[in-house]
Amino acid sequence: MKQSLRGLLAAALMALLVAGCAMQPPNVVDRVSGEDAGQLLSQAEQQAPEQAAKTRLEAASILAGQGERDKAFETADAIDESLLSEGDRVRWALLFSELARALDDPRAVLRATQVLNDELPMQANQQETLEERQRWAREALDQQGMANVALPELEGQEIRRIVVALPESGPLSSVANTIATAMRNHHDTKGDNTELSFLDASRYSLDELYQQAQQMNAQLMIGPLDKDQVTQLEQRDSVPLPTLALNYGSGDHNQAQRLFQYGLSAEDEARQAARRAWQDGHRQMSMMVPDNGWGRRVGEAFWNEWKSQGGEITNAVRYNPESSVSTAVQSALNVSGERARLGNIDALFLLALPEYARQVPPTMDYYYAPDLPIYATSHLHEGRLQTRLDQDLNDVMFMDIPWQIPDAAVGGEEALPFSASYRSLRDESDASMFRLMAMGVDAYELAIRFSNLAELEGLSGSTGTLSLRSDGRIYRELPWAKFQNGAPAPILIPNLDNSGE
Incomplete structure (x- = not known):
């Protein structure tokens, strides 16, 4: 009996130790292994590309844990992260971005944090860490000023x-x-x-x-x-x-x-839509974007900008432009029993071409969501006056270039x-x-x-x-309009969409 009790105590103690280790995961660069990093790098030279990438990641982690920061950075920098599994890509991003930040290399941090655009499975604290490092890198590059975009050879010339x-x-x-x-x-x-x-x-x-x-x-x-x-x-x-x-x-x-x-840039328009919706007081958004490469890029731009402001994405729907609009709207608006459930949805972001976009507001009306604000990019506007067709877009807010919406x-x-x-x-x-x-x-x-x-x-x-901008990219800020009586009309003041007009 005593021996059995001793065994139970030993098992309980081991469980506590294991739990304690689980509750305190090591920092990425604190992981130290008895393996030799140089030996791993030699092995990688003889391995297939996918296995070699994983082996180099292990070597970089060991070097970082041993305080060999420069060598760890060089090793991680040489890895083709596309060859890694999803979990290892997150590990690589955390390691490489931490090393790059310690070495004051914002461009390398931005390379590492591009994994945020790929919707990889990761823990919430890992995503928050990468997002914080991404913000640091962007701010660091902006603080470098306009030196890189100077053109001294053209100054003063016609x-x-x-x-x-x-x-x-x-x-x-x-x-x-x-x-x-x-x-x-x-x-x-x-x-x-x-x-x-x-x-x-x-x-x-x-x-x-x-x-x-x-x-x-x-x-x-x-x-x-x-x-x-x-x-x-x-x-x-x-x-x-x-x-x-x-x-x-x-x-x-x-x-x-x-x-x-x-x-x-459609991505710029999506980011501007996120800023406008936030300015108008919304905090919980659903979004509808087409299920293709264009939709994914623009959707990610909206998602990242919205999250960076502190907003919440309730539903993100990738729709098939050839399929029923009703199915996508049901998913976006939590439709249950023929009625939208809008308790955690303030507004909708819509990326769509005109033919599809015109079907969205009537479908929302059918599901008892006629007053939900819709923010859209210029792509739903064909650029010519066609009031009969565009009646279905009434009250939709969108941005476009001045030449398309002069009034x-x-x-x-x-x-x-x-x-x-x-x-x-x-x-x-x-x-x-x-x-x-x-x-x-x-x-x-x-x-x-x-x-x-x-x-x-x-x-x-x-x-x-x-x-x-300080990296030589030129950005556009577009004016906003709202469809009224099937035609674009001005939005004269902020929060007009909430004014009960």
């Missing part, structure tokens, strides 16, 4: 020679042609002395484009348009000529000096930025391409201001109010 590098063939040729047409038209309307020359970007590599532009004695280049090419450029330390790319790279930050990026944006066409070009291009362009026309106009206006970058701050453009 911009007279611009080369535009856009593809004349391939999948982007139609978009490129629309932008180029708008640039030429706006250039001619202004009647200034700037020389615009065009290169077919589909015929040359990036380096060849720069060589051609330099041979033409260009002061700067507009382009490329292709996202992959912009991503390649932003990973360089610098580019040969001051460059205004017409897209955004896929990295979290642009590190290349002399490279500026501008485009019609709501500035009080009428005559007050629009670059109104002469607006009138000329409006009469000869298809409504679906008009945003690209406006983008071409703003690209030209941005480029001719490269000799005085201060002029880019708060520039009133045809695509919104433009601002230059």
